[in-house]
Amino acid sequence: MKIRIVDIGEFELSKGxxxxxxxxxxxxxxxxxxxxxxxxxxVIDWHTPLNFDSEEVTLIPVFKKDKEAxxxxxxxxxxxxxxxxxxLFPDAxxxxxxxxxxxxxxxxxxxxxxxxxxxxxIEKKAKQIIKKRLSLERKELSKEEAEKxxxxxxxxxxxxxxxxxxxxxxxxxxxxxxxxxxRGPHVLHTGEVKAIKILxxxxxxxxxxxxxxxxxxxxxxxxxxxEDLENYLNWLEEVKRRDHRRLGKxxxxxSIEEDIGPGLVxxxxxxxxxxxxxxxxxxxxxxxxxxxxxxxxxxxxxxxxETSGHLSFYSENMFPPMELENRVYQLKPMNCPFxxxxxxxxxxxxxxxxxxxxxxxxxxxxERSGVLHGLLRxxxxxxxxxxxxxxxxxxxxxxxxxLDLVTYFLKVFGFKEYQIFVSTRPDKFVGSEEIWxxxxxxxxxxxxxxxxxxEIDPGEGVFYGPKIDLKIRxxxxxxWQCSTIQVDFNLPERFNIVYVGEDNKFYRPIMxxxxxxxxxxxxxxxxxxxxxxxxxxxxxPVQIKVLNITDRVVEYSKSVADRLSSKxxxxxxxxxxxKLNYKIKMAQQEKVPYxxxxxxxxxxxxxxxxxxxxxxxxxxxxxxxxxxxxxKENSPNYLLEES
Numbered sequence: 001m002k003i004r005i006v007d008i009g010e011f012e013l014s015k016g017x018x019x020x021x022x023x024x025x026x027x028x029x030x031x032x033x034x035x036x037x038x039x040x041x042x043v044i045d046w047h048t049p050l051n052f053d054s055e056e057v058t059l060i061p062v063f064k065k066d067k068e069a070x071x072x073x074x075x076x077x078x079x080x081x082x083x084x085x086x087x088l089f090p091d092a093x094x095x096x097x098x099x100x101x102x103x104x105x106x107x108x109x110x111x112x113x114x115x116x117x118x119x120x121x122i123e124k125k126a127k128q129i130i131k132k133r134l135s136l137e138r139k140e141l142s143k144e145e146a147e148k149x150x151x152x153x154x155x156x157x158x159x160x161x162x163x164x165x166x167x168x169x170x171x172x173x174x175x176x177x178x179x180x181x182x183r184g185p186h187v188l189h190t191g192e193v194k195a196i197k198i199l200x201x202x203x204x205x206x207x208x209x210x211x212x213x214x215x216x217x218x219x220x221x222x223x224x225x226x227e228d229l230e231n232y233l234n235w236l237e238e239v240k241r242r243d244h245r246r247l248g249k250x251x252x253x254x255s256i257e258e259d260i261g262p263g264l265v266x267x268x269x270x271x272x273x274x275x276x277x278x279x280x281x282x283x284x285x286x287x288x289x290x291x292x293x294x295x296x297x298x299x300x301x302x303x304x305x306e307t308s309g310h311l312s313f314y315s316e317n318m319f320p321p322m323e324l325e326n327r328v329y330q331l332k333p334m335n336c337p338f339x340x341x342x343x344x345x346x347x348x349x350x351x352x353x354x355x356x357x358x359x360x361x362x363x364x365x366x367e368r369s370g371v372l373h374g375l376l377r378x379x380x381x382x383x384x385x386x387x388x389x390x391x392x393x394x395x396x397x398x399x400x401x402x403l404d405l406v407t408y409f410l411k412v413f414g415f416k417e418y419q420i421f422v423s424t425r426p427d428k429f430v431g432s433e434e435i436w437x438x439x440x441x442x443x444x445x446x447x448x449x450x451x452x453x454x455e456i457d458p459g460e461g462v463f464y465g466p467k468i469d470l471k472i473r474x475x476x477x478x479x480w481q482c483s484t485i486q487v488d489f490n491l492p493e494r495f496n497i498v499y500v501g502e503d504n505k506f507y508r509p510i511m512x513x514x515x516x517x518x519x520x521x522x523x524x525x526x527x528x529x530x531x532x533x534x535x536x537x538x539x540x541p542v543q544i545k546v547l548n549i550t551d552r553v554v555e556y557s558k559s560v561a562d563r564l565s566s567k568x569x570x571x572x573x574x575x576x577x578x579k580l581n582y583k584i585k586m587a588q589q590e591k592v593p594y595x596x597x598x599x600x601x602x603x604x605x606x607x608x609x610x611x612x613x614x615x616x617x618x619x620x621x622x623x624x625x626x627x628x629x630x631x632k633e634n635s636p637n638y639l640l641e642e643s
Contacts (some may be wrong), residue, residue: 002056004144005037013050018138020188024067034061035069035192037186045185047173064224074099074137077193083107083178084125085218088118092181095157096207097213102219102232107204107608109157113216114201122218123198133191136173138184143482146170146181153179155204164196173242181493187618196222196230199236205370211509217280238476244528245374251533251591253541254375255543263372265380265521270541273570275520277539280362281636282384283294289358289405291386296338299363302328306339307494311462317365336396336488336513339387340357340495348499353509354390354398360520361385375525382520388512389497395439395510399446399485402514404469407450407482407514408473412636413527414536417473418483420452423460430464431489439487439510440466466492474530481527482518534613537633543570544630549580549599557598560608560623564596567627569634588613593632 002024003011003022008030011022015411019037019495036180038060050057062068062309078097085092085108114122141149143162148157149172160169173182187193198220206212223229240246248254253271256264267275283293302321305311310318319331325533332338339357348355363380371377390398410418422443425436443466445456454468459466470483470521490512491497498506501516517523527535537543546561548554554575561573572592574583580597587595595611602608608626610618 001049001052001054003050004056004058004062005034006058008034008061008573016020016049016051016234018047019044025189032059032063034063035066035187036062036072038062038152039066043072044187045072045138046188047136048184048185049138049140070223070298071099072185073187073193073224074222075184075218076190077196078104078106079136079173079175079178079182080129080184080190080193080196081122081124081198081218081220082108082180083129083175084122086178086483087121088121088125091155093263094155095191098160099179100300100376103199103219105217106215107221109206109213109215110270112166113203119198119201119218123196126196126198126429128177130190131251132176132192132595133189136186137174137191138186139172139174140169141172142169142264143635146172148178150181151544152274155465185544192224193222194224195226197229197233206549210368218379224507233475235559239529242400242476242529242532243374244376244525247288247528247533248374250290250589251541253528256374256378260381262369263367265375266377266378266624271524273541274535274539278524279520280359282409283358285405285409286356286386289356289401291356294339294342294357294359296342296361297332298336299331300337301330304337305330305333306419308334308491309464309494310334313445317367319366324596331364332361333363335359335383335385336387336491336511337495339385340491340497340511343389344497348389348509350391350499350501353499354388354394356386356388358384358386364449372415376530377522378521379518381522381525382525384515384517384520386514388514389492389499389509390512391499391507392435392438392510394444394488396442396449398512399442399468400449402451402485402512403446406470406485406514407452410470411640412484414530414639415472415474419471419473419479420454420456421457421460421469421471423457425466426459426461426463428463435489436466439489443468443485443487443507453457462486463533464488472526474526478527482520484514484518484524484528486511486513503620529578532591534593537593537630538636540591540593542569542572542590542592543634544572544594544596545583545590545597545600546571546573547580547583547587548575549597553598556603560596563623564627564630568630585613596626599635 001013001015003013008026011025013022036043043062082094082097089110093109095109097104097106136274146162147159161181170181171183173180173184173186198218200218200219203214204217221232224231251270252268254268255266257266286306314333318333321328321330324331342357343355358380362380364380367377367379388398425438429436465487467484467486469481471479471481473479492508492511497509499509501507544564546557548557557575561571565571583596593611593613597611605620607620608623610621610626
């Protein structure tokens with residue numbers, strides 16, 4: 001059969017042979033050897049036998065620069081680590097070992113967790129395996145043959161995986177004496193893994209089920225060069241420096257206490273200030289744009305969630321019910337049904353639409369303890385929620401207005417780059433195909449009118465309607481799912497909500513769900529990491545610290561602090577009997593934007609000296625001049641004006 005490799009050439013390959021059979025021929029004509037190949041949308045490796053009815057097959061080469069190449073490399077790196085573990089700990093049993101976005105992991109059963117010294121030994125052994133440049137070999141076996149093989153190896157978890165595979169044949173990969181059940185793809189030999197690093201070990205239940213045995217997940221990463229690995233490790237150090245959990249503790253913003261419950265957040269005074277400032281801004285902007293603010297209960301009768309469909313589609317993520325006076329209640333996982341009851345307080349006319357309700361509504365969802373992560377994954381959180389009830393002819397315009405608001409909010413908080421996805425109709429859906437098509441078209445048209453690029457995420461809409469998801473990019477290049485806009489045909493139908501049309505007939509409104517931040521907790525977690533705790537001036541919990549140099553200037557220092565406080569700034573005074581450098585160091589650790597420093601010279605000239613948290617120093621400033629500067633910087637739009 002003829003193999004056509006794009007931009008490389010055409011080659012003859014015997015049917016059923018792997019591509020490495022023509023490796024020497026490809027080397028003669030290609031300056032760079034491909035890592036793998038793409039056959040349609042599937043990535044295949046050099047070891048995969050090609051056996052097609054067609055006489056000609058076209059492949060796209062995958063080179064080191066392509067994103068798929070790292071996935072192939074890291075898959076092999078996972079096998080290398082598994083081989084290292086088996087050589088050092090023969091009694092260990094193998095689970096699964098996939099590549100991930102940033103590296104790889106391998107889940108391994110062992111009676112106890114691997115300690116730090118053992119992880120170092122595993123990494124050392126892995127590097128030795130890499131140096132041996134062991135060739136990888138792929139074989140196709142019947143399930144019976146595979147069962148015999150892994151039974152002889154006493155790999156119980158592999159045997160369990162085999163039972164879940166419906167095919168009559170499976171593939172295995174080997175490198176030296178190591179064998180693994182695997183579909184691939186892999187690189188040619190272990191030597192292609194130029195740089196590898198084991199990063200951590202953690203517990204992971206087999207198949208994610210806490211009823212199953214605990215395995216030890218060895219996580220790591222791998223690259224084609226040591227330089228790339230070094231850059232990644234430096235990036236990881238920066239991620240650690242910005243970790244919102246550490247900063248939240250150091251800056252006294254929030255706390256999560258085991259005695260209170262996992263995933264439940266205590267907002268400390270400084271964190272509460274930051275949150276309140278953002279919430280006030282959120283409320284003011286929504287009222288300006290025609291939203292009506294509402295408040296709804298934290299619980300409701302369980303029957304409400306039966307009507308909404310949440311008990312059918314979402315019950316595993318809901319807290320257990322509670323019984324009171326022979327009636328069953330449920331903590332709310334969503335705010336939507338409550339807003340429908342607000343809408344239904346009276347009969348609605350087509351003239352009233354669109355109607356927009358907004359709420360900072362706290363909801364409760366049962367997240368597994370293993371996935372809880374600071375503010376980013378919690379069990380009790382506040383959605384910056386809103387629901388718009390509109391006519392079909394108003395849908396596009398309302399979506400444009402929501403996009404205006406989303407992009408404005410993101411820019412205010414310093415996020416100017418984002419990825420946008422339109423999620424279309426899934427296999428199981430409610431409503432007609434016709435109205436789904438109209439809603440999807442409206443989402444796309446709204447994005448196009450705003451000049452926003454987007455990707456289609458086929459079949460990933462929720463059962464009740466299509467949606468837009470925005471993922472914001474932070475200063476480290478990470479993307480975070482925050483904003484979402486969803487069109488809903490389900491709840492208006494389930495709750496039978498209507499409006500009276502111009503012809504006095506009843507019509508069903510369309511419901512738009514939308515959240516700009518997603519949740520206050522998650523967004524603040526992202527915000528802390530994006531700014532490394534050094535918030536923009538307008539949301540900093542303490543904006544100014546007034547520091548005296550000597551006791552002689554305390555009276556003047558107090559008057560300066562009082563004047564700044566009277567202008568509405570958040571001011572703290574540090575008049576302790578400590579050296580100035582120590583006071584400055586403490587203020588910088590607290591990420592305070594400005595330090596006002598008062599000494600004898602400032603008292604004499606009735607001025608102030610100012611030091612920024614970046615170390616810039618301004619001397620001989622008149623207080624009122626400084627106030628004017630701060631008043632401008634104290635605006636939410638300050639970052640927009642500066643850019």
